[in-house]
Amino acid sequence: MNPVAKILIIIGAALILVGVVWQVGGRFLQLGKLPGDIFIEKENFKFYFPITTCILISVAVSLIFYIIRLLK
Known part of the structure; x- marks a missing residue:
């Protein structure tokens, strides 16, 4: 797989993870x-x-x- 494609997939997955944590954790940490x-x-x-x-x-x-x- 192309290294740029791998990096973009990793960044996208990280952004999704951060979004989920922010949505769920936002109730506890303002x-x-x-x-x-x-x-x-x-x-x-x-x-x-x-x-x-x-x-x-x-x-x-x-x-x-x-x-x-x-x-x-």
């Missing part, structure tokens, strides 16, 4: 509504920046890649 996320609401203006959520996801993804690198 990503996007963590303490430290910035939310400003005024009359005609809303600004939302999930900084804490971004940091948490970044750490999780970094750990996953680190573990994958160790297993190779």
Whole structure:
């Protein structure tokens, strides 16, 4: 099989897995509504920046890649 096709299949499967985990786990872990996320609401203006959520996801993804690198 073509290596590019393999990579695309793996990425697609990973995205499906992340979507299922996010859907089921979203009831228990409210990503996007963590303490430290910035939310400003005024009359005609809303600004939302999930900084804490971004940091948490970044750490999780970094750990996953680190573990994958160790297993190779």
